[in-house]
Amino acid sequence: MARIIDAPLADTGVCEKPRTSGQWGALDAATRRGLAFTQAVKEETDHLYELVEHVIPPVEWPAYAPLIAAINRLKRQKNAVILAHNYMTSEIFFCVGDFRGDSLQLAREAANTPAKVIVQAGVHFMAETSKILSPDKTVLIPDMRAGCSLAASITGADVRLIKQKYPGLPVVTYVNTSADVKAESDVTCTSSNAVQVVEWAAKTWGVDRVIMLPDEFLAKNVAAMTDIKIIAWHGRCEVHERFSAEDIAELRAAHPGVIVLAHPECPPEVLAASDYAGSTAALANYVGKHNPKKVVLLTECSMSDNVAQAAPMTDFVRPCNLCPHMKRITLEAIYDALANMQHEVLVPEDVRVRAKKAIDAMLALPRTSAPLDFEVGRALADVTVL
Ligand code: 13P
Ligand code: SF4
Secondary structure (H helix, E strand, C coil), X not given: CCCCCCCCCCCCCCCCCCCECHHXXXXXXXXXXXXXXXXXXXXXXXXXXXXXXXXXXXXXXXHHHHHHHHHHHHHHHHCEEEEEECCCCHHHHCCCCCEEECHHHHHHHHHHCCCCEEEEECCHHHHHHHHHHCCCCEEECCCCCCCCCCHHHCCHHHHHHHHHHCCCCCEEEECCCCHHHHHXXXXXXXXXXXXXXXXXXXXXXXCCEEEEECEHHHHHHHHCCCCCEEEECCECCCCHHHCCHHHHHHHHHHCCCCEEEECCCCCHHHHHHCCEECCHHHHHXXXXXXXXXXXXXXXXXXXXXXXXXXXXXXXXXXXXXXXXCHHHCCHHHHHHHHHHCCCECCCCHHHHHHHHHHHXXXXXXXXXXXXXXXXXXXXXXXXXXX
């Protein structure tokens, strides 16, 4: 069961979660790096504070601003961009991120940016995707330990064995995987386009079954949306697998009228009990479009802070479910990455070329005007889980 915390902090109305290493950690980190809240830093960052004032009290801003100003200066000096995933804490997402979005949007940006250096404010598989698409750029991840339980659930050798067992079936692989796994795959997908990719693969291969790796729940949620049969792997997201249908019943009882939005990495019973489901970008778009009075996002909890920025009339109920890997990315780690050009993400060329074919196959599919959503309340489909 997810940790349901919705007791707001008295003054900010947000849940207590680590932001960088907290204001004291940021202050200490800035001081140790010789950075201080000077008048120049204040002038450079005042316009950015407006983007985070809903989550950072004014008294804490002098702790964050020196690192933010220094990072933005380093970006200009080094011709670098920061690609910030929707799960980044708000001071990273809004104050140093140049491009913000879900996995698919960040992959597209990585392929197109003219910058020389990409700093991935996300997890390792996202940085690998950027390197695969932009081999001539230097790709940095602020903390090499920023992994993902889905990516860790499967290896390239596993995929080779699966292909031996099911010859002739296309392998559709979620981007939350290593470059080795992508290199063994025919096409990648994200939660923004998974159904589209599965149907395209079945049609292109002329089959009615596809192998879809490695997220068991995403595969089941896709299977409910299509007639294509799916052979899945038993990988799970350690954040989303913890949400349950009972959590939703509890939330609805405690917050009458709350609109429940779920990420498709959640179990199918969760999607069945929700009002809407889709990728992180789809969930953010839903709030922007519908302006619900009260909403809960069943996904990583930093995202509510980011979506709330443009939704001042919406009340967010905040189950507290942090992704420990995403939270390794802090302002101080980003500063050190740019200052010391660390930690460079490299992919062996033979792996990169094969992995790129699978990502390119996804990127070549017709672009939809918005991330594709999942219809909730569908009957469960039969899925073979390896
Ligand atoms: P999105 O593609 O929806 O951004 O999801 C990435 C992810 O890691 C979700 O846990
Ligand atoms: Fe991986 Fe889950 Fe974290 Fe996303 S939230 S990076 S899927 S562990």
